[in-house]
Amino acid sequence: MGISRTGLGLGLLAASALVAGHGVLAQQLPSECRTTALRQCLLSADRQLCVLGAMQGMPDSCRKAISARAASRAGALPAGWREDAYGPDPLQKVDWVAPPGVRKAPLVLFVHGGGWSIGDKRMDAGKKGAHFVGEGWAFASANYRLVPQATVEQQAQDVASAIAWARRQPDVDPDRIVLMGHSAGAHLAALVGTDPTYLKAAGVPLSAVQGVVLLDGAGYDVAQQMAAPRNPVQSMYVQAFGSDRARQEALSPTRHAAAPNASNWLILPVERRADSVAQSQELAAKLKAAGATVQVVPQPAKTHMTLNRELGDAGDPSTVVVDRFLAGLR
Known part of the structure; x- marks a missing residue:
């Protein structure tokens, strides 16, 4: 299935970063990230694949912000x-x-x-x-x-x-x-x-x-x-x-x-x-x-x-x- 290539790992990062919900999304991500498509992904049965598709249309600054947020959840060493x-x-x-x-x-x-x-x-x-x-x-x-x-x-x-x-x-x-x-x-x-x-x-x-x-x-x-x-x-x-x-x-x-x-x-x-x-x-x-x-x-x-x-x-x-x-x- 073509959708499972490199970006599925990207989708995992994004989905894990967004799973906290709409409120946290609005507070912690740049405005250009808060697209209608991304918000709809939070209601999707398969958030990871949905986020993967939505991220294709986002600027690099948004993808990096989502990545940084996901990394911050990993906690201290x-x-x-x-x-x-x-x-x-x-x-x-x-x-x-x-x-x-x-x-x-x-x-x-x-x-x-x-x-x-x-x-x-x-x-x-x-x-x-x-x-x-x-x-x-x-x-x-x-x-x-x-x-x-x-x-x-x-x-x-x-x-x-x-x-x-x-x-x-x-x-x-x-x-x-x-x-x-x-x-x-x-x-x-x-x-x-x-x-x-x-x-x-x-x-x-x-x-x-x-x-x-x-x-x-x-x-x-x-x-x-x-x-x-x-x-x-x-x-x-x-x-x-x-x-x-x-x-x-x-x-x-x-x-x-x-x-x-x-x-x-x-x-x-x-x-x-x-x-x-x-x-x-x-x-x-x-x-x-x-x-x-x-x-x-x-x-x-x-x-x-x-x-x-x-x-x-x-x-x-x-x-x-x-x-x-x-x-x-x-």
């Missing part, structure tokens, strides 16, 4: 976590936690989604961190600069810079880093894991990225995704990637999958999303042809939202798959 900067911009920060008493722990670095234009490191990060720390991993969730104030190229460079920051931390093993991303964050993780330009500019050897985990990624082949006849978030793709096909291809991980690449990959598309499964399999085939080890494991009974939101829950089947992959790297 849990005990033992730290927030550090990896660059001078206010968005170039990570929240992170390391297993107590462990020196040189391997690290999972998570990259959030949000259509390249919204999202925040605090969304759904706390339980992921608690879970992976329990498995002996350090965990970091990174913010990055957002479109349109930044380009996708700059976002990928931010991810690489966050890896460079992580390698300088005494609690982190600099050569055992796993890059994980959801939705647009999966696209950025895949791009950094396939195009060596970004890590090289950050002074990071490709071998330091021991593995890459992609959660229902968005646009591994950007040009192909933008050409799809039913892309409900086409305006966000245009804002992020523009109309220049050469640039779209340059920002497509599948187009960079010839060696060198990160050596180990786990790709988890949502089973019901034909486009996500197809793009995952195409990326995997090219990575395998270049010598990488790749698993594609479509996730049944998951949506674009729940795959990310439930990761780290006790008994969650997707978490079991990720844990098995990570254990194989140690």
